Amino acid sequence: MIRVENVSHWFGAFRALTDVTLEVPSNEIFGFIGPNGAGKTTTIRMMATLLEPDVGRVLVQGIDVVEHPDEVRKVLGFMPDSFGVYDRITVDEYLEFFAAAHGIVLGQRRRTIEAVIELTELGAVRDRLVQALSKGMKQRLAIARTLLHDPKVLILDEPANGLDPRARIEMRELIEELRRLGKTVMLSSHILTELSDMCTSVAILERGRVVASGSVDTIGRGLRPERGVKIRLLAPPEGVDGLLAKAPNVLSVERDPDGAYAMQYQGGDEALADIVDFAVRERLRIVRVEPDQNDLERIFLEVTKGELQ
């Protein structure tokens, strides 16, 4: 759906991107992750036809962004990382304006705007001034605007930036809904926890280079074979950590200060199911099984080795 092929780019003497190659498959939620200054926005601006790569090429639905930018813009919705300033204009007028700018004919304009307002749940604030909206609502409106021409591909630069936890969850739900509607969504972030639940694939960018890409599972396994899980037990008996250490595939067991048992084990879901099975046969009463650290967070820290800029 989106292909970036061997792209390099310079700002003056500064090399912002080095041989960046990545592929965003159709109908996925693709996470573009990297610390500040990694080159996410630079890459995204190329996809959005706002910047031409010095070397390499970028294709959106097979269309070259440099050769046919107008064609690309028809299939692409782009939400920049800053909103811009719009004085004295209501949410409704704002959408009206952009619908007109997209060339949506008058007869269809109202229906299109209503559909987008419903999808992004902006109905309650439609008569409010844009400048008076909360950050969360502004982000929603920014997404609404990118949806007006019903693009197949959406590129969102830091959509959850500055949102509170509830607004973040709502943003996630909206993005998941867009995927259900058949869209391909690429979003950038340096906040990993919100991406790991949502993204099917990711690319990790650091100092202008892709340091890892693919499905979250594949990247994770490639880096380190062991995984961590926390198991919480109802009334754990004496010496239960020794017992858990005998479960299949378990490498280590440690009791957390909060009473949960943090275990490192080898293998994937199959191995975890065997561990749980073992515990149940040993008559341990499990109340919770959870990954001990966010998988994506772990991948990120490992590939970037803490060199945040």
Ligand SMILES: Nc1ncnc2c1ncn2[C@@H]1O[C@H](COP(=O)(O)OP(=O)(O)OP(=O)(O)O)[C@@H](O)[C@H]1O
């Ligand atoms: N127009 C420009 N002129 C000069 N340097 C630029 C320009 N745009 C970006 N850069 C530099 O290129 C590098 C990559 O910037 P970019 O904005 O793509 O990073 P990012 O990954 O989006 O970071 P952030 O998480 O902070 O948004 C940075 O070092 C930045 O200073």
Ligand SMILES: [Mg+2]
């Ligand atoms: Mg950026």
